[in-house]
Amino acid sequence: MAPSPDPVPGLPEQVPDAVLATLREVSTATLTTQLMARGLRNTFLGGPRPLRPGRPRMVGPAFTLRCIPAREDLDVLAVFQDYDHPQRLAVESVPSGAVLVIDSRGQTRAASLGEILATRLFRRGVAGVVTDGSVRDAAGIAAVDMPTFAAGASPTTNLVQHHAVDLQVPIGCGEVAIYPGDIMVGDDDGVVCLPRHLAAEVAAAAAEQERLEEFVLSRVDAGAPLRGTYPPDESTRADYRQWVADRPTPGGEGARP
Template identity: 45%
Template sequence: MPPVPAPATMSLDAKVVETLSQVTTATLTTVLLKKGLRNVWLRGARPIRSGQPRLVGRAFTLRFVPAREDLATPESWGSPISTRAAIEDMPAGCIAVVDSMGVQDAGIFGDILCARMAKRGITALVTDGVVRDLHGVLGTNLPVWCSGAAAPASVTSLTFTAWQQPIACGGVAVFPGDVMVCDDDGAVLVPSALLDHVLEHAPEQERLEGWIMKEVDRGVPLPGLYPANAEAKARYEADKASGKI
């Protein structure tokens, strides 16, 4: 199946990015849990360096399958269906989400590919696998969430097959155009159909939990506070109305 062209909806409104960049991935998992979604945190996708800013973007998906010797060759890097071709199809501002099947002994991207992504304005790379040329990748300043590093090339263990198709990354179903939020806790998927719901409820959840932290700091016991009962919610609303929060 050929790759699906990136739709116009791959771009996110700047206000959406600003709002979600103020919401932790932990809060997002809570908000989505209340909607019945339990599987939105990508296993194995950890920040490659500490202190990376929280990043937001639509998912541009790439998929690997197990290596097959007639397909996974160095010559395949020049094929029309290759990671190189996929990178050139990525729109600026997207987050590349790569299904590496959790493989730990073959780096899917190295410094040259990451440098090209950075040059093209890609927000971040997220994968359940590993990268190679770690020192060089760090030098590109492309934000990366992955499982670590390995020296061997991708074709030693993986075959690249497609981009902009539904994938499984870190045990999570990711569709092109879904929204990714990445921070120190990892990468969380916000289904595109639930984006408006998250934008409405996630900032309020952050405000409430910030108020709860202040109550904890002043010695308020947890029962009735977290989760907030009717009395605690009334105090919260009163503080919000008075401008204290």
């Protein structure tokens, strides 16, 4: 098993909790806009969808599992007698608060995991699961109180199509490059990968974008035309700054100082 890579030398291993908390409040749509503004266009994972829409947003650093195509002489049911089989080892190794991201090469004929493994991940405090493959026991996994994103459902065990080989290496999932430690954000629209060295910058910009869009939406909903409103011209931005200043302080009763 390869060591965990660090794509940008000298980066801290952990993204601050305050940044993760901000990311729990912003949408994947907003994040893709902010990432595009920084030159990153391929950040939305094609394929994985929430098994149970309506959950709180999934946010956490990626813990990766890479699969290659299965081979009949190697991938037999007996391999699961080994508790250190890479798939089972991944389940027991994902840190609490992290997201298990599985590279299933976009293949959905056999499942990436099932309800028992998903339940174990939930009980270990894992923040979520993402696979560009399918899952088995889909209804059971949807009932587990942990966000799971998959490209489909299949009753067939992973050994029919997937050979798990590596943990904590760069992978592709939904045709997006995922490095260990990248921040995964998921909501009802799907999953976005946020390079961890941009997490703080993008989180702050995304929060400001959503605050501005809340104001713009209120104007449009009240009948304002797009011209001058969306995108906002300087007059609208001046009104927005006053609106922000007049808003109650979170947790308080009065206006902002």
